[in-house]
Amino acid sequence: xxxxxxxxxxxxxxxxxxxxxxxxxxxxxxxxxxxxxxxxxxxxxxxxxxxxxxxxxxxxxxxxxxxxxxxxxxxxxxxxxxxxxxxxxxxxxxxx
Numbered sequence: 225x226x227x228x229x230x231x232x233x234x235x236x237x238x239x240x241x242x243x244x245x246x247x248x249x250x251x252x253x254x255x256x257x258x259x260x261x262x263x264x265x266x267x268x269x270x271x272x273x274x275x276x277x278x279x280x281x282x283x284x285x286x287x288x289x290x291x292x293x294x295x296x297x298x299x300x301x302x303x304x305x306x307x308x309x310x311x312x313x314x315x316x317x318x319x320x
Contacts, residue, residue, distance in 0.1 A: 228298075230288060230317040232258060238291030239279065243270050246292065258315045266307045266315065281307065288317055 230238070244251040248308045264282040268279040279287070284307065289300035304320045 226295075228319040230319060232314040234291070235255060235284070235288065235315060235317055238287045238295075239268055239270065239284065240281075241275070241294065242287035243272060247272055249273065260309050260315060266309075287312045288319070292319065 235258060237251075239243060239256045240254040243249075243254045243256070253272055255278040257269045259267045259269060261267070261306045266281045266284060268284055270277045270279060285305050288305050289303070292298040292303060293300040298319075305308075306320070308316050308318060310316050
């Protein structure tokens with residue numbers, strides 16, 4: 225498998241699809257903000273139906289795997305996923 229770079233917007237899209245699938249709502253009803261903290265690493269905050277949920281790095285990786293499977297038709301378990309904080313592009317992911 226070639227190396228794939230997933231942009232910050234695609235990570236947000238992946239999280240919206242993942243949460244909408246779990247909550248049985250439209251992806252358009254989900255709002256997501258990506259976060260990075262020096263002590264805690266990567267996380268995201270989602271809002272759906274008036275409720276807030278914090279997603280950990282593990283949840284983010286699971287969402288990216290879901291997105292790889294449903295949107296790109298890539299075997300999500302044959303891929304190694306690394307989240308990276310890039311100065312210019314924000315939070316991105318490398319899939320190898």
